Amino acid sequence: MTTIGDIAKLAGVAKSTVSRYLNDGSVSEATKRKIQHIIRETGYTPNAFAQSLKAKKTNIIGTIVPRLDSYAFSRTLIGIDEELKTRNYQMLISHSNLDLEQEMENIHSLVRQKVAGIILLATEITERHLEIIKQIGIPVLLVGQQHEEIPSLIHNDYEAAYEVGKYVISKGHQRIAYIGVNEKNVAVGIDRKEGFKKSIESAGDIDVQFYETNRKNEKLFSIVSEIIDTFNPSIMVCATDNIAIGVMKAIYSRGISIPNDLSITGFGGYEMAEMIHPGLTTAKFYYKNAGNLAARKILSLIRGEDTPMKTVSGFEIIYRESVRKV
Incomplete structure (x- = not known):
């Protein structure tokens, strides 16, 4: 097994110089390149926990x-x-x-x-x-x-939600259900909702109702049923892709067609969102x-x-x- 001493000997430097390099310390560029080359050649892997001691x-x-x-x-x-x-x-x-x-x-x-x-x-x-x-x-x-x-x-949760809102409106939707999460989660619970609200402020005759589910979506089926029975939106905007996928399942259980009867969007850009049918329109984060x-x-x-x-x-x-x- 290669050691710091071996690296130092091959590089023609002191062990302390190799140690400084491994700990992001001050080492000349020429010495740094020499040590890097030897580490690659030998396959040396430093023991992070030993170094920390x-x-x-x-x-x-x-x-x-x-x-x-x-x-x-x-x-x-x-x-x-x-x-x-x-x-x-x-x-x-x-x-x-x-x-x-x-x-x-x-x-x-x-x-x-x-x-x-x-x-x-x-x-x-x-x-x-x-x-x-x-x-x-x-x-x-x-x-x-x-x-x-x-x-x-x-x-960029706020701007992403703003763009989702603009797209939904451009598609002619006027009865919109937004399904969000608890506002203790500022990014998902507040920023996405506020960005979406901002996008529809000047859109004219738009009716938006806001709903909330928990992270496990335990009550999602009953929430979706309530939304359909009492509000009957043309689209459901979901604060995460996970919520959107759960909503799609609940909608299918009622024999409703997506997107012919009801449209869906999400946030996240999860791989699953592309694999399901129909593919989920979403704000993709990297x-x-x-x-x-x-x-x-x-x-x-x-x-x-x-x-x-x-x-x-x-x-x-x-x-x-x-x-x-x-």
Whole structure:
């Protein structure tokens, strides 16, 4: 097994120089290229945890994820891990299972393991989050939610919802049901709804009713039945692709045709949205790219570089067969 000593001997430098390189320290460009070449040739892989015990500055980034079964979160984690590996950092994942108390404990646990920084894939930011983040003394990056006191990387939920609204109106829909989520989730529960509201303000004679479901969609069938029986919209705009897929199932169970009788849209751009029939019109977010960007941003914060407090990841509207022109 190749060691740091072996790398140093082959490169003709001291072990401390190799250690500085592996910990993102100051090394000349010529020496850096020499060490990089030898590492590639030997296939050397540094032991991140062993390094963390010896160095004041580790090459481990803690990542807290609220759900492991989420398409959005899993794609973001892939992007983070992919980018960190290219920069000689490793990712340590901590799962909170949507439990805020567990999330607080996960932050403390990662600090005890001497991570260099923490990426928090957040669904909600509370006062306790702010207190702990101020106390721990290492950089923290929020992904998916924004707070003015914490560096944040967000998806452009407001603008995406605005564009979805414009498209729905352009298709002639005037009776619209919007199915959202709890407003504790600011990005999905508030920003998407407000962006959609803004798009229809000047649209004239539009009747929109707003509804809410929980993350598990446990009451979705009854909500969909209530909407159809009492409101009878021409389209249902769903705050996530998961909600939209659940709505489609509920609609089919009543013998209703999509999009001939009722149109559907979502948000997210999940792979499943393309596989189902009809294909789901949706606002696609680039979760893996956002993960790449989050990794670069947390490393910038660790190095003390001038980093914007808010970074916005892009989106595009994917037009498929689930929406018809009225």
